[in-house]
Amino acid sequence: MKNEIEQFQYLTLQETAEEKSTDFIPKNFDDYLGQKELKEKLSIYTTAAKMRNEALDHLLLFGPPGLGKTTLSQIMANVMQVGIKICSGPMLERTGDLVAILSGLESRDILFIDEIHRMPSNVEEVLYSAMEHFRVDVIIGQGAGAKTVNLPINSFTLIGATTKSGMISAPLRSRFGIIERLDFYTQEDLCQIVLQSSNFLNLKISENSAMLIGKCARGTPRIAKKILRRVRDFAQVNNENIADDKLVEKALSFLGIDKDGLNQIDNLLLKKILENFNGGPAGLETLASLIGDDAETIETVYEPFLLRQGFLEKTARGRQIPYKIQPYLKNKYFGQKMIS
Ligand SMILES: Nc1ncnc2c1ncn2[C@@H]1O[C@H](COP(=O)(O)OP(=O)(O)OP(=O)(O)O)[C@@H](O)[C@H]1O
Numbered sequence: 001m002k003n004e005i006e007q008f009q010y011l012t013l014q015e016t017a018e019e020k021s022t023d024f025i026p027k028n029f030d031d032y033l034g035q036k037e038l039k040e041k042l043s044i045y046t047t048a049a050k051m052r053n054e055a056l057d058h059l060l061l062f063g064p065p066g067l068g069k070t071t072l073s074q075i076m077a078n079v080m081q082v083g084i085k086i087c088s089g090p091m092l093e094r095t096g097d098l099v100a101i102l103s104g105l106e107s108r109d110i111l112f113i114d115e116i117h118r119m120p121s122n123v124e125e126v127l128y129s130a131m132e133h134f135r136v137d138v139i140i141g142q143g144a145g146a147k148t149v150n151l152p153i154n155s156f157t158l159i160g161a162t163t164k165s166g167m168i169s170a171p172l173r174s175r176f177g178i179i180e181r182l183d184f185y186t187q188e189d190l191c192q193i194v195l196q197s198s199n200f201l202n203l204k205i206s207e208n209s210a211m212l213i214g215k216c217a218r219g220t221p222r223i224a225k226k227i228l229r230r231v232r233d234f235a236q237v238n239n240e241n242i243a244d245d246k247l248v249e250k251a252l253s254f255l256g257i258d259k260d261g262l263n264q265i266d267n268l269l270l271k272k273i274l275e276n277f278n279g280g281p282a283g284l285e286t287l288a289s290l291i292g293d294d295a296e297t298i299e300t301v302y303e304p305f306l307l308r309q310g311f312l313e314k315t316a317r318g319r320q321i322p323y324k325i326q327p328y329l330k331n332k333y334f335g336q337k338m339i340s
């Protein structure tokens with residue numbers, strides 16, 4: 001089961017080389033579709049900072065995977081015409097790693113740290129004085145002769161990205177001047193993203209089919225684009241450059257996404273709640289062990305979409321399937337015989 005889950009996550013959530021090499025990548029705010037309010041705010045902040053010739057305030061971006069945090073940060077660097085260094089929290093194992101990166105930054109550059117909540121605490125502490133005073137403490141020498149030297153660094157903007165805002169420590173959080181959240185995209189926004197990408201890929205697709213992809217993409221551009229790439233594959237082997245609903249449906253079933261936009265793990269989760277808890281409530285840990293995944297993945301990857309689509313609700317006693325949707329799901333998983 002675990003293997004199947006890992007493979008599935010690879011298929012739908014992780015950034016892949018294919019994504020990097022063939023995708024349309026938005027380079028400015030106009031090409032970055034959706035997230036209207038956030039985009040407006042960030043566009044004003046970056047333009048103002050650029051006019052003042054100053055580094056932008058430190059920014060914490062949080063939101064589920066694949067919603068465009070990295071892309072947005074790259075756009076901000078483009079708009080401000082500054083460099084951007086990209087690294088991730090778990091990659092920064094020792095304080096020296098971070099000090100080396102910080103001291104290599106040019107004035108006003110952006111340092112983007114993905115999964116910032118997974119940075120070791122001693123490395124995180126280096127960030128405090130860097131963010132606040134643009135200085136880092138470096139230890140020179142060893143043993144009794146070791147001394148701490150305070151080195152100045154260029155002013156920079158830290159953009160921290162995280163899927164789990166609750167796991168950012170209070171001292172780190174308080175040093176961010178701007179804290180913003182990315183929301184799931186609407187079906188219409190995803191439809192526009194699909195049309196934009198298909199145009200780039202030279203694939204003709206009707207608005208109807210693009211809407212169908214938008215419906216099944218879990219509010220996530222990365223998944224919308226992934227579905228589109230499979231549609232394109234099917235169109236190619238059929239020797240066509242026009243994609244219709246039939247090809248979209250084929251691609252969806254290939255990726256294990258059904259007409260409700262649910263994947264195998266979503267369906268397994270809902271089925272277990274019906275089967276073992278008669279619709280719930282069920283504790284998160286119990287559910288995790290039932291489907292063979294960890295509670296954190298369920299909470300960050302699967303649950304947000306199920307909650308948003310009304311397939312699941314959170315109560316004080318656990319996760320529950322809303323009463324009004326239960327007959328539909330019972331029929332879907334068990335046929336007429338289970339409907340009560
Ligand atoms: N608003 C958007 N318009 C068009 N394409 C987008 C948009 N947002 C994201 N994308 C595309 O979706 C894919 C995922 O975006 P990105 O890597 O920036 O997400 P992320 O939030 O950083 O994900 P992760 O949490 O996994 O690091 C990329 O191919 C990107 O080009």
Ligand SMILES: [Mg+2]
Binds near residue numbers: 069070071114161
């Ligand atoms: Mg990213």
